[in-house]
Amino acid sequence: MNNRNGKNYMIFSKKKSRNIEDVLLAENGDRRLLSNVPDVEKIRSNVDRRGEKIFGDGNDIKRLSQGKKAGTRFKVDFEALLVCGKSGRKKQTIHCQVEDISSTGLSIILTEEDSKRIEEFEWYALKFEIIPGSMPEGYEMKVNIKAKMVRRRAVADNKIICGMEFNKTLSEYASKKKDRYSLVVASGLLLAVSIFIILMRAESVIYFKFNKALYLYSIIAAVFLLSRYLFGVMYKQVPINPEFTPGxxxxxxxxxxxxxxxxxxxxxxxxxxxxxxxxxxxxxxxxxxxxxxxxxxxxxxxxxxxxxxxxxxxxxxxxxxxxxxxxxxxxxxxxxxxxxxxxxxxxxxxxxxxxxxxxxxxxxxxxxxxxxxxxxxxxxxxxxxxxxxxxxxxxxxxxxxxxxxxxxxxxxxxxxxxxxxxxxxxxxxxxxxxxxxxxxxxxxxxxxxxxxxxxxxxxxxxxxxxxxxxxxxxxxxxxxxxxxxxxxxxxxxxxxxxxFIWKKEPFMAVFFYMGLVVPIAAPIVVIYNLIYIPLVLRVFPTTFFVGLLMMALLMSLMQLFMRKSTTWVFGLLFCLYYEAILLWQMPIAWVTFWKSTWGTRMTPQDIEEQRKKDEQREKREAKRSTEDIADSQ
Structure with a gap:
């Protein structure tokens, strides 16, 4: 707590009832707090048993990581259909509730009667839908997959929890049933959008002499963004060397x-x-x-x-x-x-x-x-x-x-x-x-x-x-x-x-300066396209809107192509929100970039800023009070 001029200013964290509660993936975590730490005494293994059969015994770090991710269970609450079959018998379908799920299997809740009944069958299949938010991005889909029962345990109210192991992981299932279609669609559209943007910028070269500043900006913006996507796709991470473990x-x-x-x-x-x-x-x-x-x-x-x-x-x-x-x-x-x-x-x-x-x-x-x-x-x-x-x-x-x-x-x-x-x-x-x-x-x-x-x-x-x-x-x-x-x-x-960036790799330096110019000049370009061109030149800015749509599609389709997530459509919405709202923060940043307040939490600088605002408000109120008294006399 700071005391300035007899007034208290407290650093605080606001918790109001109108706050929105965050929705996070609910992991059904390991009972061990340090389940991932290698145990030098070999008393415990950090290999997840749900991923061990598929991804090895932990000697290969990359496969161990894949096994851990595949075996991570998430708490869920949705219905599934358990289809049971046996040679010479009619298939039976049982409605059940899913308690948790991982890429390798799930746990279902059955009545004691249903649990005994399914023991008679030879094979099982599960039908369910993974809704967005119940598993990591990219898993949302409808599933019809074969499985086998691996364990059972009794719980209260005569209920039985049955552990079902999928015949293949959900990642493998998605790659055959869903992801390949997403990849084909996204890659085709990405190619089409990229070609369209290049053709639009070719038009800018043709009409360059009519408005050098505007068309130069459009060419720079297109080259910068397309190059980012190109080099981003070409990127390769450094593979794991298990012997390299610096402090x-x-x-x-x-x-x-x-x-x-x-x-x-x-x-x-x-x-x-x-x-x-x-x-x-x-x-x-x-x-x-x-x-x-x-x-x-x-x-x-x-x-x-x-x-x-x-x-x-x-x-x-x-x-x-x-x-x-x-x-x-x-x-x-x-x-x-x-x-x-x-x-x-x-x-x-x-x-x-x-x-x-x-x-x-x-x-x-x-x-x-x-x-x-x-x-x-x-x-x-x-x-x-x-x-x-x-x-x-x-x-x-x-x-x-x-x-x-x-x-x-x-x-x-x-x-x-x-x-x-x-x-x-x-x-x-x-x-x-x-x-x-x-x-x-x-x-x-x-x-x-x-x-x-x-x-x-x-x-x-x-x-x-x-x-x-x-x-x-x-x-x-x-x-x-x-x-x-x-x-x-x-x-x-x-x-x-x-x-100093000009001292670095030349290509990198050029793209850096492009990336500096594009957002700084963007508000001016938008004003020119949305106000000057329609009002002065009496021309609807079709090219501007089409270009904006293409850039938004490029971002969204790349999300779909690389992550196969249903959130890709929100890339389009973000681009629109950026142009309508966030873009106009840049001119404010031009004239206030020396400010040191956070805005989202009460740091000492925010406290000092608030103190000054309070003093100014008190002065205004005191002045109005003095004027009101003078008027009444």
């Missing part, structure tokens, strides 16, 4: 994140990585909610795990005495890190069990300074806004960052999951912490800022197999504030990067 320290900065911090910590410590080569440091930035209590609670629970997991040696938390900001929290953790690589993870993000093993692989190159992992949206199916963000996130990482990685020059190692060499972070720590703009301390954009320090003398990359999921805003007012902060950060750091 890693994961640093989690936390401020008022009581809802998600425990899940974040568990995902960081429960990694398929040698226990003696990884540590986790949580740094609380003087939260005033229950974050510290939640951190202490989960840390104490993890300390009770068996000594062979070394939790007391490799898990610690620090609490800052005052709110200093995210950069200070990260730097404090970096100073205390024992290992050579630092992984920064946001406190509302959750790591895949193989995220660390994957994100370190590019560091086999001694010139590699930093690597970004892929960030998926954890609460995709909450509402339309989160679905739009899910498409945007996937394209931003799998296409845009992947395209930059093709040239070893990723310009933003994003906050949810990124990895750096500790020496680079410590060497640039003072400049990073003391960065200012127009006299204002830089309080956000820590990821882009540190990336710039790394990029000046080192390579940066992207590892698509290093995955985390993050909670995104589910309300438009919070989302818009976040986007304004991101645009200010992008503008500041892009201008800084522009001063």
């Amino acid at each position: 890693v320290t994961i640093i989690v900065p936390c401020f008022n994140e009581e809802e998600w911090i425990q899940r974040c910590i568990l995902s960081c410590i429960n990694q398929d990585y040698p226990a003696d080569r990884i540590e986790v440091i949580i740094v609380d930035d003087c939260s005033n909610d229950q974050s510290v209590e939640k951190i202490k609670e989960i840390v104490e629970i993890l300390y009770q795990e068996a000594n062979r997991y070394q939790t007391r040696d490799r898990l610690k938390y620090l609490v800052q005495s005052e709110n200093k900001g995210k950069r200070d929290a990260l730097a404090w953790g970096a100073e205390r890190a024992m290992h050579e690589l630092l992984v920064f993870v946001d406190s509302d993000s959750f790591l895949d069990p193989f995220a660390i093993r994957n994100i370190v692989q590019p560091f086999q190159d001694p010139k590699m300074g930093g690597v970004a992992g892929r960030t998926d949206v954890a609460n995709t199916y909450t509402n339309g806004l989160t679905k739009m963000q899910a498409v945007r996130y996937y394209i931003s990482f799998r296409i845009m960052k992947a395209a930059e990685a093709y040239f070893d020059a990723v310009t933003c190692l994003s906050g949810p999951l990124s990895c750096y060499r500790k020496k680079i972070v410590l060497d640039n720590k003072e400049q990073w912490l003391n960065q200012t703009f127009f006299g204002q301390k830089a309080t956000f954009g820590d990821d882009r800022s540190m990336t710039n320090f790394v990029l000046q003398n080192h390579r940066t990359s992207y590892q698509d197999s290093a995955v985390c999921s993050t909670i995104v805003p589910n309300r438009y007012n919070i989302f818009l504030k976040q986007q304004m902060r991101w645009k200010r950060s992008w503008l500041r750091e892009s201008l800084i990067a522009g001063s």
Whole structure:
């Protein structure tokens, strides 16, 4: 709590009844907290029994990862039809309820009578529909698959839970029944859209002399976007070398994140990585909610795990005495890190069990300074806004960052999951912490800022197999504030990067400057097309709208092609929303890019901004009161 001029300003986290509850995948988790950590004493195996038969015994890391994902169970509540058959007998169909599901099988609830009845049959088939949000994106489909019963257990009310194992995984089923059609349709449409865009830009070359500025912009925008998709598709990640396990320290900065911090910590410590080569440091930035209590609670629970997991040696938390900001929290953790690589993870993000093993692989190159992992949206199916963000996130990482990685020059190692060499972070720590703009301390954009320090003398990359999921805003007012902060950060750091990026690979430099010009000039181009052309030239901007539609289709179809998800249509909606709303934040960012307030949480800078607004409001009210008194006299 700060006290200025006798008035209290408290840093707080708002929790109102009008908040929208996030919808997340409900994993039916393992009873073991550290089920993914390799056990050096071989008392426990970190191989999932549901994936072991298909994906091996754990000696092959890639197959182990596939088996883990295939065996992950998700709690569901939908109906299925169990079809039972036997030679010489009529098939029988039983309605049942599905309790949980994975790619390798599911559990159904039967009455005791039905459970005994199905024992007489020789083969089984299951018919059901996977609705969006019950399993990871790409699994939504209607299923008719053969299975076998592998176990049974009795529960209350004379019910029996039967474990059914599919004859093939749902991934294999989807690739034959659904995905091949999605691929054919999406690839055909992508080719058609790309050709159409190229032909439109060829027209721009023909009419270039009539409006050089407008047609030059359209050519640059088309070349930039098409090149991003081309190089993004050409991208290849670094394969896993099981012998390469450098020491890693994961640093989690936390401020008022009581809802998600425990899940974040568990995902960081429960990694398929040698226990003696990884540590986790949580740094609380003087939260005033229950974050510290939640951190202490989960840390104490993890300390009770068996000594062979070394939790007391490799898990610690620090609490800052005052709110200093995210950069200070990260730097404090970096100073205390024992290992050579630092992984920064946001406190509302959750790591895949193989995220660390994957994100370190590019560091086999001694010139590699930093690597970004892929960030998926954890609460995709909450509402339309989160679905739009899910498409945007996937394209931003799998296409845009992947395209930059093709040239070893990723310009933003994003906050949810990124990895750096500790020496680079410590060497640039003072400049990073003391960065200012127009006299204002830089309080956000820590990821882009540190990336710039790394990029000046080192390579940066992207590892698509290093995955985390993050909670995104589910309300438009919070989302818009976040986007304004991101645009200010992008503008500041892009201008800084522009001063040295020309020293990098020439192709990369050209595309970087294209990417800088396109969004900055976009509002002017839109105004020209939607206002000047119709009102002054009396021409309907058909070409503009067709071009916008083609770019939106390119984004959406790429989501369908690469992820086979039903969310692809929200890519179209996001592009429209961007043109109507988000685009117009850019001119505001031009004239306010030095501001240091977050907008989405009450940092010290936000508190100071609020104090000034309150003082101005009080002055106005006092002035009106004085005027009212004077009028009454």
